[in-house]
Amino acid sequence: MSYDIIISWLQATLRWSAPLLLVAVGEIFSERSGIINMGIEGIMLCGALCGIAASFYSESILVAVLATIVLGAVMGLAVAYLTVSRRTNQVVTGLMVNMLATGATNLLFAMMSETRSTRVGTFPIIFPQAMQRIPILGEIFFCQPISTWIAFILPFIAAVVLYKTKWGLNVRAVGDHPQAVATAGLSVIKIKYQAVICSGIFAALGGCVLTLGEVGYFASGGMTGGRGFIVMAAVVVGGWDPLRTAIACIIFGAADAAQLRLQGMGSVIPYQFLQMLPYLITVVALTGMVKSSHVPKTWGAAYDPDSH
Amino acid sequence: MKTEKKANITTIPFLGDIILSGSRTLIGIALGLLTSGILIALSNANPLVAYGAMIKGAFGDIYAFCNVLVRVSPLLLGGMGVAIGNKAGIWNTGIEGYMYLGAIGSGLVAIQDWGLPSALHILLAVIAGMAFAAAWGLIPGYLRAHRGVNEVTCTIMLNYVAIYLTNWLVSDAGFFAESGAFFPMSKIFQDSAQLPILLRGTSLHPGVFVGIIVCLIFFFLLKYTPFGFRTRMLGGNPNAARYSGVDIKKQIILVMVLGAMLGGLGGAIEVIGLRHRVYSDFVTGVGYECIAVALLAGGNPVGVIFAGFFFAILKVGGATMSIETGVSSSMTSIIMALCVLFVIGVGLTDNHRVKKKSNKADAVAVVKQKEE
Numbered sequence: 001m002s003y004d005i006i007i008s009w010l011q012a013t014l015r016w017s018a019p020l021l022l023v024a025v026g027e028i029f030s031e032r033s034g035i036i037n038m039g040i041e042g043i044m045l046c047g048a049l050c051g052i053a054a055s056f057y058s059e060s061i062l063v064a065v066l067a068t069i070v071l072g073a074v075m076g077l078a079v080a081y082l083t084v085s086r087r088t089n090q091v092v093t094g095l096m097v098n099m100l101a102t103g104a105t106n107l108l109f110a111m112m113s114e115t116r117s118t119r120v121g122t123f124p125i126i127f128p129q130a131m132q133r134i135p136i137l138g139e140i141f142f143c144q145p146i147s148t149w150i151a152f153i154l155p156f157i158a159a160v161v162l163y164k165t166k167w168g169l170n171v172r173a174v175g176d177h178p179q180a181v182a183t184a185g186l187s188v189i190k191i192k193y194q195a196v197i198c199s200g201i202f203a204a205l206g207g208c209v210l211t212l213g214e215v216g217y218f219a220s221g222g223m224t225g226g227r228g229f230i231v232m233a234a235v236v237v238g239g240w241d242p243l244r245t246a247i248a249c250i251i252f253g254a255a256d257a258a259q260l261r262l263q264g265m266g267s268v269i270p271y272q273f274l275q276m277l278p279y280l281i282t283v284v285a286l287t288g289m290v291k292s293s294h295v296p297k298t299w300g301a302a303y304d305p306d307s308h
Numbered sequence: 309m310k311t312e313k314k315a316n317i318t319t320i321p322f323l324g325d326i327i328l329s330g331s332r333t334l335i336g337i338a339l340g341l342l343t344s345g346i347l348i349a350l351s352n353a354n355p356l357v358a359y360g361a362m363i364k365g366a367f368g369d370i371y372a373f374c375n376v377l378v379r380v381s382p383l384l385l386g387g388m389g390v391a392i393g394n395k396a397g398i399w400n401t402g403i404e405g406y407m408y409l410g411a412i413g414s415g416l417v418a419i420q421d422w423g424l425p426s427a428l429h430i431l432l433a434v435i436a437g438m439a440f441a442a443a444w445g446l447i448p449g450y451l452r453a454h455r456g457v458n459e460v461t462c463t464i465m466l467n468y469v470a471i472y473l474t475n476w477l478v479s480d481a482g483f484f485a486e487s488g489a490f491f492p493m494s495k496i497f498q499d500s501a502q503l504p505i506l507l508r509g510t511s512l513h514p515g516v517f518v519g520i521i522v523c524l525i526f527f528f529l530l531k532y533t534p535f536g537f538r539t540r541m542l543g544g545n546p547n548a549a550r551y552s553g554v555d556i557k558k559q560i561i562l563v564m565v566l567g568a569m570l571g572g573l574g575g576a577i578e579v580i581g582l583r584h585r586v587y588s589d590f591v592t593g594v595g596y597e598c599i600a601v602a603l604l605a606g607g608n609p610v611g612v613i614f615a616g617f618f619f620a621i622l623k624v625g626g627a628t629m630s631i632e633t634g635v636s637s638s639m640t641s642i643i644m645a646l647c648v649l650f651v652i653g654v655g656l657t658d659n660h661r662v663k664k665k666s667n668k669a670d671a672v673a674v675v676k677q678k679e680e
Contacts, residue, residue, distance in 0.1 A: 038460070088652045091399050091460055092603055096645045096652075099596050103641035110636045111351065229464045236458065272476035279465040283447075286457045 009254075009261050010140045015214055017253030018151035019044070019206040023231045024238075024245050025158045026202025032162065032240055033195035034175040034298040035083050038094020040203040041228025042101025043075045047207030049105045052218045053112060055120040061212065068208040069201050076200020080193045087302040098228075109220045119216040123147040123209070147209045155246035162242060171195050175296035178303050188303055203228065226279065233282045239294035248285065255281045329606060336651030337604075337618075343650070344643040353633040365628025366621040372628075374510035378582060380620035382407065382591065384519030385574030386598030387605065387612045388526055389567035394607035395530055396563040397543035402448060402463030404595025405470035406441040406571025407578065412477060413440030414576035415494050415586040416484065418501035429500040434576050441572020442565050444470065449564030453557040459564070467595065475588040486585070494586040503581040513581030520613055522570065527609035539563060571598070593641065597623075600648050619644055 023040055030037040050071045054064035079097060082088045123145035125132070132143040162168040173181045174191045182188050210227070211218055230252050238245030259274040345355035366376050386403040393400035414437030422429070448466060451457035477484045479492035486493050503513040530536035541549040542559050550556050579586055601619055605611030626640030 082649065082653055086653050092652055093649070095401065095460075095596065095599055096603070096649045099600065099641055100645035100649070102593075103638045103645065106638035107351070107636045107642065110638070226464060226468050229461050232458075233461045233465070236461070270476050270480050272472040272480075275472045276469045279468040282465045283451075283457075283462055286462060287451055287455050 005261055005265070007136065007139050009257055011143070012257035012260065013250065013254040014140065014144055014148055014152070015253075016256045017250045018148040018213055019210040020227060020231055020234065020249035020253055021151040021155060021206075021246055022209055023203045023206035023228065024234055024249050025154050025242060026199035026206075027231055027235050028158065028240055028242055028245060029162070029171055029195045030199035031235055031299060032175045032296055033171045033192045034178070034296055034301065034303065035080070035192055035196050036090045036094070036232075036300045037076075037079055037083075037196055037199045037203075038091055038228075038232065039075065039079045039097030039101075040094075040199060040206075040231060041224055041226065042094075042098035043072060043079075043200050043203040044207035044210070044224045044228050045098075045101045045105050046075060047072055047204030048211040048223050049109060049207075049218050050204065051208030051212045052120055052216075053108075055122075055212060056112075059121060061121055061123060064212060065205070065208065068204045072201035072204025073197050074200075075204065076197035077193070079200060080196035084189055084192045084196065084303070087304065090300055102222075105218075105223075106220050109218060120212070122212050122214065122216045145213055147213045151209065152246075155242040158242040167191075167194075172296075175298055178298060182305065188305065192303065206231075230278065230282050233286050237285045237289045240296060241294075251285075252278055252282065332654055333604065333606070333611075333651050336654045337647045339650040339654065340643060340647030343646050344639065347642065348633075348635055348639065351635055351639075353635045358629050358633045358635055361629040361632040362622070362625030365625040368628075370507075371510055372624065374507060374512040375624045376617070376620045377516040378511055378513065379623050380616050381513075381515030381519045381581070382574040382578050382594050383598055383601050383616040383619055384516070384523055384612060385570050385577070386595065387601030387616050388519075388523050388609060389570035389574070390599050390602035391605060391607045391609060391612050392526065392530070392539065392563055392570075393567050394602055395543050396539045396559065397546065398452070398560060398563055399460045400445075400463065400564055400567040401460050401599055402445065402466055402568065402595070403571040403574075403598045404591060404593075405463065405467040406444055406568045407575030407591045407595060408470040408474045409440040409444040409568075410437035410572030410575030411579045411586045411590070412474060413437040413572065414501075414580055415497070418497035418580055419484070419495040421498055424500055426500040429498065430503060430580060433497075433501050433580055434573065437576030438569045438572045441568045441575065445565045445568020445571075446561065449561040449568075452564065453560040471589065471592070474586065478586055478588050484586075492588050497580060497584045501580055502584055503577070511582055513577070515577040515581045518573070518577060519616070522573075523609045523613050530609065535562075571595070574598075597641070597644060600644050603648050604651055 023044055027037060027040055047068045050068045051064045054067035055061060058064065058067075075097070079093060082093045083090050125143060126146050126149070127138075127142040132138045134142065160168075162172065170181065170186060170191050171194075174188050174195075178188045181191070206227075207224065210224065231249065234248035234252060235245050237248045255278040259277045262269075262274050263271045341359070345359070348355040348358045365372060367373055386407065389403055389406070390400050414433035417433040417436040418429070424432070444466065448457070448459050448462040451462055452459040475492065478494050479485055484494050486495050503515070506512045506514060530539060538549065538554045538559055541552070541554060542556060542563075546556060549559075575591060578591060583590060597619055601612060601615045604615040604618070622640045622643055626637045626643075629635055629639070630637040
């Protein structure tokens, strides 16, 4: 492999990991509070379309990001209402949110035909041209859009919030010992709502970064390509820890980037087998690295305030 | 007051359960259709006209209804595959992958010109499809049972792998793909491997009857056999099942593989009955619709028949609705998802209330006993 290919692979790895990192950060908080938000795939898809549409109509990235945050919060609230208040099965809820999102984005995208032909504004690159031309460092790091930088700083912030702040402690306690939290006079339901809404917001932002980070267009039908589920696997592989999950996300991003490079090189392996790579790696990673000791104690179970 | 009434209904054995769960499902579906109607209105169409077009599209004439019968076949088989898993507390979300593998397996047999009698050729094709799908289902089944891998993530990842595998087979694999085709497709199936058409001028094949029979068979299997008892026990309380000597790991794998075989059968019937070739993406989305079918049915095999027909009507009618009112046919998957979300949203809390009610009643009874 030549120098150029390795550089462009590393650069693409960072770019493809960014959406995964954003989605993963939100999902960690949700799962730590005991709620598996399986709807992140669908929320991501909606965020991707929302980012494109808002950026197209308002011609402002800031508006697009704000609109995506609002959308993510609303979808997160819906998931929280169903799974926390109505105590529906979390898998069912998530899968149906995904189905709803696939239908809704296809429907809306068909109606917004004018956004198809135009490439909308994407996230800006903050570093000056001179820095981007520095060999290796500049080519890999400084020509990344601002969204990638934020996405890579975020897991560190998430780790601090999760382990060092009161709210992070509350979220972890709600997932492990909800009764103790209730006894301490805090509202378990409220904290779960906050965590799930947080996962909705970050999933939508992840989708937004997927479309506005680089490509600047939306593709109908499976734009996210199962990335939400890959993130869920990354969270399990990373043991519900922000930094370890981030490493898992980067590995999946690297696989994604690698299969795209290899396709371009015209290898002897049919390209469809390369496309399978990220999914196969996910299955293998799940097989090899599941450690039940890290699982939040009420993971996936409904919390009934009257049950004790 | 309302909850008290419902609690009273549930005191009637057997029938009360059916009335309660049935009414909940109907309320959920009604709410789903209502919300979808609002969405249709928002996209500049009259919801009543749209639903009218939908009914006309599904029941307008014999051809339309045959179309419903053709579309329902994979939903029944796949839905039943998911429903067995539901009974055992396992999420077999890989139906889409099993359908692709079933189509590949039966396709590999069906394109061969062996000069076999038709019945034998069809049988071999179906068996091959089910065997391929079973092998595919063994992967998540084994990983779930022995390694504790979450089956939802695992099966959905494998769905993508199956899609790309099919894609390769129909576009580049010399032994399977049609050479020089307009778009990727497999070689055409031999006449002897194609299912008979039951009604001239339509594409009605026997798949729907296979689907209904399979659902009824599983209704009895789950209710009256030791296999069914073990499956329900696994779903109800895995620990109790383990203590009473059920081999949980074996049961999990069995349930996953059975679901996979049904999904594979659905895929096989779809290609040998309707398409007569394997195409890439030919059942995309159907796997998820099957999950919705099983959920709407609450895992009940007879419910799967009703839910399958409901969704097939939506799908066939949705195409007509799209032509007549200009509402995109993506609306059908929105309607499906909303219906299921409302059914589960309405259902579970009621269930909970009833349970609490009966718990309270038990507590009162206990107190009374003690007083005596």
